[in-house]
Amino acid sequence: MRSTRPVMSERREAQRPRIGVIGAGVAGLSAARRLADAGLEVTVFEKSRGLGGRMACRRRDGLQFDHGAQFVDADAPALQDLLAAARSQGLAADWTEAAREAQRYVVGVPGMNAMCRPLADGLDIRFDTEIRTLRRAGSGWAIGSAGGDVHVDRVILTIPAPQLPRLEMELDPETRDALYGVRFAPALALMVAFEERPDWPAIQRTPPAPFALILRDSSKPGRPGDAECWVAHADEAWSRRNVELDRPEIGAALLSELEAAMAPLPPSRAVMGHRWRYSQATQPLGRAFIASGCGTLLFGGDWALGDRVEHAAESGRAMAAAILAETE
Ligand SMILES: Cc1cc2nc3c(=O)[nH]c(=O)nc-3n(C[C@H](O)[C@H](O)[C@H](O)COP(=O)(O)OP(=O)(O)OC[C@H]3O[C@@H](n4cnc5c(N)ncnc54)[C@H](O)[C@@H]3O)c2cc1C
Incomplete structure (x- = not known):
């Protein structure tokens, strides 16, 4: 973790939320960077071998x-x-x-x-890890890949919205309709x-x-x-x-x-x-992200606000800010 990370008390350290971020494009990395800098435990899962997603x-x-x-x-x-x-x-x-x-x-x-690369510096990123399932596990989530499940408290998904149906997960109808409208x-x-x-x-x-x-x-x-x-x-x-x-x-x-x-x-x-x-x-979503599962599942990416790298960065940071606002 980078030296800029704030020092946390032992109690807060023990309670700090574990965040899973799916996708190491600009949106996922922008979110992960901000959360890791705030001292949260962040793991990024990326199906390909490298950083950047569509910045390829x-x-x-x-x-x-x-x-x-x-x-x-x-x-x-x-x-x-x-x-x-x-x-x-x-x-x-x-x-x-x-x-x-x-x-x-x-x-x-x-x-x-x-x-x-500056966004990814020091982050825990699991490359070659395609997430296939997302299941409720207590108050958090089990993120499933061929390598098994990882348990986290909150999940940020930055997969392009039309690819989300490939993931095995249950969505409430309102979230599903909004995502499938993109x-x-x-x-x-x-x-x-x-x-x-x-x-x-x-x-x-x-x-x-x-x-x-x-x-x-x-x-x-x-x-x-x-x-x-x-x-x-x-x-x-x-x-x-x-x-x-x-x-x-x-x-x-x-x-x-x-x-x-x-x-x-x-x-x-x-x-x-x-x-x-x-x-x-x-046809973007029209807002910076959409949350589901009582705010524990956040969906975003460039497609939330538009079609460019700056929209991905803005969406990623907005998701991180929403998590920080609830956990601090
Ligand atoms: C041809 C083309 C030209 C473009 N030109 C420009 C341009 O000139 N300027 C500009 O600003 N923008 C441009 N864009 C748009 C820009 O690339 C995107 O806005 C931005 O890169 C999106 O970032 P993102 O993080 O939201 O998504 P992505 O970069 O798509 O990141 C999502 C990541 O999730 C990963 N992933 C997907 N499914 C899974 C899974 N199941 N498990 C784990 N990981 C998964 C993907 O591998 C990917 O790395 C262009 C895009 C394309 C395709």
């Missing part, structure tokens, strides 16, 4: 691509603490090649997920490394159809080597039509769309595809 970075054969979130808004109030910490540790920097007059972009260094769009992504640099701007925010975004990942600060790594996200309509393609098919199909839209393309040395079945919320 794919590495292969010396090439690297951010294939989820591309940048954050440098001026978003909810991100200022995180950005200051990440910048001071060399884990975030301005993406000057893409900056426009009214908007400054910040990216993680060396990849987008690196920006989350809608997401899919997004399919192309990652391509060219042999030469194409004559395109570092970022195209209104590219030709069927793309929503085309950008030169290699123009971000602190990227490795001199590769020409580009990322292109398909727009919502194309992504919905092609959502069942597998990764190689997505890569091939989007590369031929890129050829049609932007010809001529330089020769490519690596092509990959990725499917975000639940990319960003098109």
Whole structure:
């Protein structure tokens, strides 16, 4: 635990609530950081091998691509603490090649997920741990994975709302209806490394159809080597039509769309595809989180307030504040 943690009396130490946080994206880590700093016993469960969730970075054969979130808004109030910490540790920097007059972009260094590291510092995070069940256990909860149950007093869930039905748990009808009302769009992504640099701007925010975004990942600060790594996200309509393609098919199909839209393309040395079945919320919850189980089960994430990293941070911190308000 970090040295900034307040000293607690022995009695409070013995009583301190145990909190389980599901998901090590920005929302889960923002909540966990705040609760751990306040002296609560926090365990984070993450089904993948790393931090960041949809702030994701794919590495292969010396090439690297951010294939989820591309940048954050440098001026978003909810991100200022995180950005200051990440910048001071060399884990975030301005993406000057893409900056426009009214908007400054910040990216993680060396990849987008690196920006989350200051939040995770010193936390107990169980990677490769997919939570499958959530059952009442006394006044708390048993969080179940293939490795067995962990008992906690409160649970924060930051899984994208449409994925919650995969979890075996009982929900009251009001919470279930609110969660199932949240809608997401899919997004399919192309990652391509060219042999030469194409004559395109570092970022195209209104590219030709069927793309929503085309950008030169290699123009971000602190990227490795001199590769020409580009990322292109398909727009919502194309992504919905092609959502069942597998990764190689997505890569091939989007590369031929890129050829049609932007010809001529330089020769490519690596092509990959990725499917975000639940990319960003098109219909958010409309409040920072929703609580159930007498306030012991809290659901949040970017989708609670919007569709961006700052919404995830805000939701995570609001859930932590709600727990602290009740337990202090
Ligand atoms: C293609 C794309 C482009 C985007 N571009 C931008 C952008 O440029 N700027 C911006 O601000 N935002 C962007 N976003 C949105 C941004 O990525 C999200 O708002 C933010 O990362 C969401 O954080 P979160 O913590 O709420 O959710 P997530 O990052 O999704 O975190 C949830 C975590 O829960 C884990 N998990 C899920 N189920 C389980 C389980 N059963 N057990 C354990 N762990 C589980 C997941 O592995 C994941 O790590 C983009 C998103 C996508 C997909």
